[in-house]
């Protein structure tokens with residue numbers, strides 16, 4: 001069926017459906033329920049799971065067309081959606097996919113721990129089965145959005161006697177319970193989007209597992225691969241929506257999301273501000289500044305082409321290649337070069353924060369400089385991307401890990 005589908009035919013189908021079904025008097029949940037029951041929420045997903053089995057490119061085409069009709073087009077699927085879809089089991093898909101797509105349940109990612117970030121498989125948060133529930137103890141950290149999430153994607157050790165990667169299970173943690181304490185962290189850029197999460201006898205129903213018990217590592221890799229390729233999908237309607245409850249509720253949801261992600265454009269370096277900044281600083285004619293800006297804009301263009309290449313590979317249904325890691329490294333590179341340009345233009349004033357009347361770009365410059373380092377860390381550091389490329393794309397020998405095949409209880413104490 002897919003071979004006959006074209007962007008134009010998909011656009012025409014969804015347009016006709018939206019015209020017949022969009023009613024601005026609906027609530028947001030009613031509208032999204034209608035979308036997912038009709039298969040238009042994530043049309044690339046299988047029909048059994050709220051999609052239409054269309055090629056990957058259809059998601060973008062459909063979202064734009066819904067927006068062009070003046071309807072709410074945002075659908076939250078985040079990182080948990082594709083992971084659960086891919087890894088199952090069906091009971092987990094049945095319980096979680098629908099309220100995720102309607103936005104009734106908000107998710108966060110509870111992977112990193114104080115001594116398990118790049119080496120995520122070295123995690124020590126432990127889950128023990130007690131009757132019909134898992135009991136969890138440990139600590140997570142750097143958990144974006146955990147302060148307003150209902151559910152967490154959580155990886156924990158369920159077998160200390162298996163080798164490092166084999167005793168891990170991927171759970172869905174209900175966040176609102178006495179055993180879960182979320183403490184916001186204050187960042188050096190003045191924002192507070194991360195949290196520490198302390199688990200003290202926290203409880204998870206026995207079957208709230210993604211993939212299978214003790215096989216959570218492959219599910220975790222699926223989430224991380226998705227994060228590398230797409231980043232965290234921030235679903236916000238950026239077009240006028242017909243006024244009504246659905247539009248108001250979508251705007252309120254977007255406001256919550258943007259509170260967390262408002263510094264992400266600064267994290268990417270704000271290359272778009274380089275030329276206006278050079279002009280306002282009176283340095284647009286400076287030969288060194290011009291050279292640095294030209295370098296920035298060419299790096300950015302190449303990075304966009306890499307992203308386009310990845311996108312067209314996906315649209316052709318090809319398996320993920322090295323573009324995820326290459327693209328992520330390219331974005332870090334662009335961000336650092338942008339910070340270099342901005343700090344050359346701002347000089348020592350770049351350090352002044354928003355409240356100071358002399359702060360360049362009303363303090364945005366300081367925020368850029370303090371946010372850019374996060375670009376090379378989130379979703380796997382630059383060094384880890386290079387390791388992935390070395391091993392997976394270039395076929396270099398794997399990093400030595402002498403305790404890899406030992407029971408983790410033993411390997412950890414070596």
Ligand SMILES: Cc1cc2nc3c(=O)[nH]c(=O)nc-3n(C[C@H](O)[C@H](O)[C@H](O)COP(=O)(O)OP(=O)(O)OC[C@H]3O[C@@H](n4cnc5c(N)ncnc54)[C@H](O)[C@@H]3O)c2cc1C
Pocket residue numbers: 108109110111112113114115116117118119141142143144145374375377378379380381382383384387399
């Ligand atoms: C903006 C942002 C959002 C985040 N959101 C979340 C979230 O929602 N949920 C979550 O669980 N986590 C989140 N994180 C955490 C993130 O996944 C970790 O910070 C990241 O994996 C790195 O781990 P770490 O901070 O422990 O650094 P470490 O792993 O301690 O690394 C320290 C340094 O050592 C280097 N290094 C480590 N191992 C190697 C190696 N084998 N080879 C070469 N160099 C190495 C690293 O590259 C780095 O430079 C977020 C981080 C950021 C910045």
